[in-house]
Amino acid sequence: xxxxxxxxxxxxxxxxxxxxxxxxxxxxxxxxxxxxxxxxxxxxxxxxxxxxxxxxxxxxxxxxxxxxxxxxxxxxxxxxxxxxxxxxxxxxxxxxxxxxxxxxxxxxxxxxxxxxxxxxxxxxxxxxxxxxxxxxxxxxxxxxxxxxxxxxxxx
Numbered sequence: 183x184x185x186x187x188x189x190x191x192x193x194x195x196x197x198x199x200x201x202x203x204x205x206x207x208x209x210x211x212x213x214x215x216x217x218x219x220x221x222x223x224x225x226x227x228x229x230x231x232x233x234x235x236x237x238x239x240x241x242x243x244x245x246x247x248x249x250x251x252x253x254x255x256x257x258x259x260x261x262x263x264x265x266x267x268x269x270x271x272x273x274x275x276x277x278x279x280x281x282x283x284x285x286x287x288x289x290x291x292x293x294x295x296x297x298x299x300x301x302x303x304x305x306x307x308x309x310x311x312x313x314x315x316x317x318x319x320x321x322x323x324x325x326x327x328x329x330x331x332x333x334x335x336x337x
Contacts, residue, residue, distance in 0.1 A: 230310075287326070291316055
């Protein structure tokens with residue numbers, strides 16, 4: 183009988199065993215990326231709606247209000263920077279505020295769709311404005327997640 187033995191390879195030199203940092207962004211990079219992303223996507227929605235023939239005007243209280251590119255930029259930046267910025271500040275105190283703000287941001291975006299849906303506007307304008315509201319909700323969730331992943335925050 184033959185004696186066959188299998189030699190196991192020598193253990194590889196152990197690499198640095200320090201805890202690995204999860205990929206994520208600093209607060210200002212996450213906030214900037216979210217803001218730019220929301221503005222770009224909403225401007226694309228605006229351009230597509232314009233090309234599709236949507237009037238992009240809303241009648242409120244008997245007055246006609248035109249939706250403009252400048253208005254889209256402002257309406258994309260201000261709520262995102264204010265809401266996510268506040269969440270990031272509160273997360274310095276209690277990291278759970280990141281997750282709470284993600285749920286709140288998504289929920290408020292869904293609720294805010296009621297505005298365009300109940301407005302007296304053509305179908306293309308209603309769809310475009312609704313998509314813009316939903317885009318902002320997604321941007322809040324993604325922005326805070328980009329920061330949260332780098333901090334190793336618990337759910």
